[in-house]
Amino acid sequence: MNVLVIGCGRLGRRLAELLDHHGHDVAIVDSDTDAFRMLEDDFNGMTVTGFPMDTHVLKNAGIESCDAVAVCTPDDNLNITISQIAKEFFGVQNVVARISDPAREKVFKRFGLKTVCHTKLAGDAMFAALTQPWDSKEVTFGTATAGFYTKEADRAWYGLSLDRFPMKEGQILFGVVHADGTMVLNTGRKDQLIMENDRLVFAKIID
Structure with missing residues (x-):
């Protein structure tokens, strides 16, 4: 080019x-x-x-x-x-x-x-660094940037399937990182359950 x-x-x-x-x-x-x-x-x-x-x-x-x-x-x-x-x-x-x-x-x-x-x-990155327990990640496609951040699963979420997880507007539940370090993507299957010590991975457009 x-x-x-x-x-x-x-x-x-x-x-x-x-x-x-x-x-x-x-x-x-x-x-x-x-x-x-x-x-x-x-x-x-x-x-x-x-x-x-x-x-x-x-x-x-x-x-x-x-x-x-x-x-x-x-x-x-x-x-x-x-x-x-x-x-x-x-x-x-x-x-x-x-x-x-x-x-x-x-x-x-x-x-x-x-x-x-x-x-x-820079503002979004600094906010994530200050407030998120794990480092956030950003990926840029064209001129749009998607941010990925994680949150430790609340006890109330244990046993909840990923397809029924209550989402906030503007974000999606991208996947789950299990306690052993393995990650599964959210494919909408009903047998994908949130377990103890899981970390949920969320994605949203930030720019």
């Missing part, structure tokens, strides 16, 4: 390096030449210096032949503007933008733009 990354800060560098390591063709744009010095020595992508809202700079970075654009500057307003330019002016359909303020997500979605809100991701 041919990907253009806008912004060579910590996030932009990390993303560009990951894409490069996985064999994608990468170009990264930043207005500060010194930012590129922080890229790994074995980075094989192209670096382009210039203001990322300048269409000539974007053309020099190869946006006209891009499959995807990732906008990673720390400025939400700049990110939405560049995202619109990439999608509306250059016709790139796969555009993902970093956003810091969760309240602005609706603005991006109104323009049909995909976003990753690192503030929400």
Whole structure:
């Protein structure tokens, strides 16, 4: 895939390096030449210096032949503007933008733009680390992130089948980890019972 990354800060560098390591063709744009010095020595992508809202700079970075654009500057307003330019002016359909303020997500979605809100991701991760007895896990599919967390089974749940477990809105019972460390997935079978010392594994969309 041919990907253009806008912004060579910590996030932009990390993303560009990951894409490069996985064999994608990468170009990264930043207005500060010194930012590129922080890229790994074995980075094989192209670096382009210039203001990322300048269409000539974007053309020099190869946006006209891009499959995807990732906008990673720390400025939400700049990110939405560049995202619109990439999608509306250059016709790139796969555009993902970093956003810091969760309240602005609706603005991006109104323009049909995909976003990753690192503030929400970090907040959810810290909440889980503070309140959950086991470390939570997160898996990202596209721009959506699913969070997995566990809870020790209450005594009142012993003998209850997984298909009858009372669920809270927005979460599902993914499976059960038994005392011996084995795990079974919730397949809805009536013979899947919660036992003493089980840990329930829940999943929910967090972004």
